Amino acid sequence: MLVYFQIYLFIAFAAMAGFYAYRGYRRVYNNIMLGKSEDLNDNTTERFKNMLLVAFGQKKMFKNITPAILHMFIYVGFIITQIELIEVFIDGVTGKHRVIYHAVENIPFLKFIYVATISSIELISVLVFIATVAFLSRRFLIKVPRLNKPELKGFPVQDAAIILISEIYLLTCIFSMNTADMALHHGEYGFAVSGLLQHFLSNWDESSLHLLERAGWWGHYIGVLLLLVYLPYSKHLHILLAFPNTFFARLNPKGYISNMPEITKEIKLMMDPSAVPPPADANAAPVKFGAKDVMDLSWKNLLDAYTCTECGRCTSACPANQTGKILSPRKIMMDTRDRLEEVGSIVAANNGVWKEDGKSLIENGYISIEELRACTTCNACVEECPVMISPLDIIVQLRRNLVMEDSNAPAEWTGMFTNMENNGAPWQFSQQDRLKWIDN
Amino acid sequence: MQVKSYAEYAASGETPEVLFWVGCAGSFDQRAQKVTRSFVKILNHLNIKFAVLGSEESCTGDPAKRAGNEFVYQMLALQNIEVMNGYGVRKIVTTCPHCFNILKNEYPSLGGNYEVVHHTTYLQQLIDQGKIKLTDTNQFKGKRITYHDSCYLGRANEIYEAPRKVLEELDAELVEMKSCRTKGLCCGAGGAQMFKEDEPGKKRINIARTEEALETDAQIVAAACPFCNTMMTDGVKSFEKQSTVKVYDIAELIAAGQGLDTIQL
Ligand code: SF4
Numbered sequence: 001m002l003v004y005f006q007i008y009l010f011i012a013f014a015a016m017a018g019f020y021a022y023r024g025y026r027r028v029y030n031n032i033m034l035g036k037s038e039d040l041n042d043n044t045t046e047r048f049k050n051m052l053l054v055a056f057g058q059k060k061m062f063k064n065i066t067p068a069i070l071h072m073f074i075y076v077g078f079i080i081t082q083i084e085l086i087e088v089f090i091d092g093v094t095g096k097h098r099v100i101y102h103a104v105e106n107i108p109f110l111k112f113i114y115v116a117t118i119s120s121i122e123l124i125s126v127l128v129f130i131a132t133v134a135f136l137s138r139r140f141l142i143k144v145p146r147l148n149k150p151e152l153k154g155f156p157v158q159d160a161a162i163i164l165i166s167e168i169y170l171l172t173c174i175f176s177m178n179t180a181d182m183a184l185h186h187g188e189y190g191f192a193v194s195g196l197l198q199h200f201l202s203n204w205d206e207s208s209l210h211l212l213e214r215a216g217w218w219g220h221y222i223g224v225l226l227l228l229v230y231l232p233y234s235k236h237l238h239i240l241l242a243f244p245n246t247f248f249a250r251l252n253p254k255g256y257i258s259n260m261p262e263i264t265k266e267i268k269l270m271m272d273p274s275a276v277p278p279p280a281d282a283n284a285a286p287v288k289f290g291a292k293d294v295m296d297l298s299w300k301n302l303l304d305a306y307t308c309t310e311c312g313r314c315t316s317a318c319p320a321n322q323t324g325k326i327l328s329p330r331k332i333m334m335d336t337r338d339r340l341e342e343v344g345s346i347v348a349a350n351n352g353v354w355k356e357d358g359k360s361l362i363e364n365g366y367i368s369i370e371e372l373r374a375c376t377t378c379n380a381c382v383e384e385c386p387v388m389i390s391p392l393d394i395i396v397q398l399r400r401n402l403v404m405e406d407s408n409a410p411a412e413w414t415g416m417f418t419n420m421e422n423n424g425a426p427w428q429f430s431q432q433d434r435l436k437w438i439d440n
Numbered sequence: 441m442q443v444k445s446y447a448e449y450a451a452s453g454e455t456p457e458v459l460f461w462v463g464c465a466g467s468f469d470q471r472a473q474k475v476t477r478s479f480v481k482i483l484n485h486l487n488i489k490f491a492v493l494g495s496e497e498s499c500t501g502d503p504a505k506r507a508g509n510e511f512v513y514q515m516l517a518l519q520n521i522e523v524m525n526g527y528g529v530r531k532i533v534t535t536c537p538h539c540f541n542i543l544k545n546e547y548p549s550l551g552g553n554y555e556v557v558h559h560t561t562y563l564q565q566l567i568d569q570g571k572i573k574l575t576d577t578n579q580f581k582g583k584r585i586t587y588h589d590s591c592y593l594g595r596a597n598e599i600y601e602a603p604r605k606v607l608e609e610l611d612a613e614l615v616e617m618k619s620c621r622t623k624g625l626c627c628g629a630g631g632a633q634m635f636k637e638d639e640p641g642k643k644r645i646n647i648a649r650t651e652e653a654l655e656t657d658a659q660i661v662a663a664a665c666p667f668c669n670t671m672m673t674d675g676v677k678s679f680e681k682q683s684t685v686k687v688y689d690i691a692e693l694i695a696a697g698q699g700l701d702t703i704q705l
């Protein structure tokens with residue numbers, strides 16, 4: 001009876017988590033799709049290469065060796081712990097104990113593989129533990145500057161703490177489960193780390209050991225499910241989105257900023273006096289230049305926003321931020337994501353239709369004009385980002401909207417535009433004098 | 441100085457090897473004009489048949505584009521492309537990384553397809569081909585040079601080595617600043633910042649970069665961009681170091697090394 005109840009509970013938890021997780025991931029997907037379309041499917045070989053090197057191989061992390069190694073432990077740990085989860089799952093739905101082990105225990109070669117696998121999971125888990133403690137202290141004790149900037153106040157710090165603490169929680173569960181199991185079976189499995197730890201439990205009685213084993217087992221399982229549900233609300237979504245994000249990253253040189261085709265059309269009409277403008281389509285949506293809100297950005301910008309790990313490598317490399325300006329490329333990404341969540345919930349509440357809320361991504365507590373103005377387009381943020389995000393791409397699109405839709409530019413820029421239009425240079429010099437340098 | 445415009449070449453039925461894109465700074469900014477002249481001295485010395493557009497050249501549109509004014513940018517870009525395509529321009533060399541970037545990366549989809557090289561790469565190629573020979577490198581002996589990476593050459597287009605290779609030809613010690621190559625700190629001029637006041641902050645970006653340059657104890661700060669040049673020159677002045685630390689463009693240093701130009705060290 002109890003066995004069936006356990007199986008029932010196990011499956012019920014999975015179903016519940018599946019339901020909520022589906023809703024969470026679906027929301028993220030729908031929100032990203034609110035962005036403008038942009039075709040990024042060319043050159044798949046290059047794209048796979050980027051994904052393999054940067055997301056899977058963490059290439060860009062290794063510019064900074066200490067966090068790269070610590071992060072590598074957690075990353076590898078995360079991946080290989082999933083193997084143990086397979087057995088947890090089989091045991092859960094069958095109501096048996098260590099199904100895989102018992103299937104292979106009489107086949108020496110496979111048994112060796114099994115024990116080696118679980119042992120390596122245990123060994124890497126020790127490294128994960130060290131890395132997690134190191135990350136917690138970098139953030140909260142040593143206070144590494146990039147992890148203690150104003151934009152992280154509130155939820156972002158909590159989010160980081162939640163993830164790191166749940167990491168420790170999951171490790172505790174795994175070790176409780178394996179150690180108690182080893183103690184119960186007198187070390188029969190031969191796991192590396194729990195084999196050492198079991199001696200601490202040598203004077204525990206059988207029922208306490210059993211209880212500990214079950215607590216670890218269920219705790220681990222439920223923890224993983226909760227994390228799965230939590231992920232789409234967290235910066236830790238990057239563990240999934242880093243892959244598509246690096247795949248779809250733009251392949252042009254970083255200096256390239258796209259040309260707006262709608263403007264090319266207008267200027268060509270202006271330059272060619274014989275051209276007849278196409279009849280205006282009364283039903284066409286008015287053309288909006290640049291981006292004022294998240295749905296004016298490309299879907300890739302929005303995927304960037306959800307992929308951002310809030311690590312702040314961009315911000316600490318940003319020359320404007322380093323010299324005390326309020327611009328922070330990380331905040332550009334965080335604001336984009338926050339505004340997208342807001343827009344997304346309005347759209348969801350109105351059956352998929354956007355209803356104006358009188359706000360936008362510019363100002364309104366999101367990205368301020370002052371921030372946008374301070375960018376030197378130096379690409380340091382783009383270069384630094386370990387998951388190939390471009391905060392600069394968003395900045396440029398918002399600047400376009402300010403300048404072309406609202407004529408909102410500092411006076412010096414307005415003068416510069418006028419000079420460029422009138423005499424083909426940002427300064428007020430006659431175009432006829434462009435060869436004066438010869439005799440100066 | 442021998443300078444012929446494309447129009448003059450066209451009139452005589454000749455085709456130049458390369459178009460020298462002077463750019464707005466190179467045309468009008470007094471400091472950058474000197475760089476333009478040094479570069480032309482090198483070209484003249486090697487009898488390279490180059491042309492300029494002169495009064496037919498307009499701003500590439502870079503500052504407008506990066507400030508957000510795509511209209512002004514595309515107006516200028518399409519005009520420039522019309523002029524260049526009219527002359528059948530194939531290859532462009534320019535002393536400005538901003539012009540280089542926009543001509544190379546952004547003009548093609550508007551119909552302007554050219555082979556575009558920055559002057560540091562161009563000089564490196566001439567050195568590699570044995571065409572540039574440095575005879576007057578004595579003046580650089582015992583000096584330290586630090587190269588300031590321009591964002592639009594470096595990160596934007598991954599040109600890190602050419603300027604350094606060129607500088608290695610001078611008999612000086614090349615030293616790196618704290619942040620260099622991919623991590624190079626911006627001078628503060630890009631993205632049309634050159635043309636407006638800074639937003640409020642602790643200090644100006646060029647001051648931060650100049651601090652890094654001064655930390656190297658170099659006597660020469662080598663620039664490869666007219667705007668970096670201005671920013672670093674201003675920075676050095678604000679520390680009142682202009683008598684001991686000089687900011688020069690790589691073209692000026694090479695022209696001096698060839699004995700075509702005199703510079704103060
Ligand atoms: S491109 Fe702009 S936001 Fe990015 S690092 Fe440079 S100045 Fe900062």
Ligand code: SF4
Nearest residue numbers: 308309311312314385
């Ligand atoms: S944009 Fe990239 S570098 Fe910046 S915080 Fe996000 S993940 Fe880190």
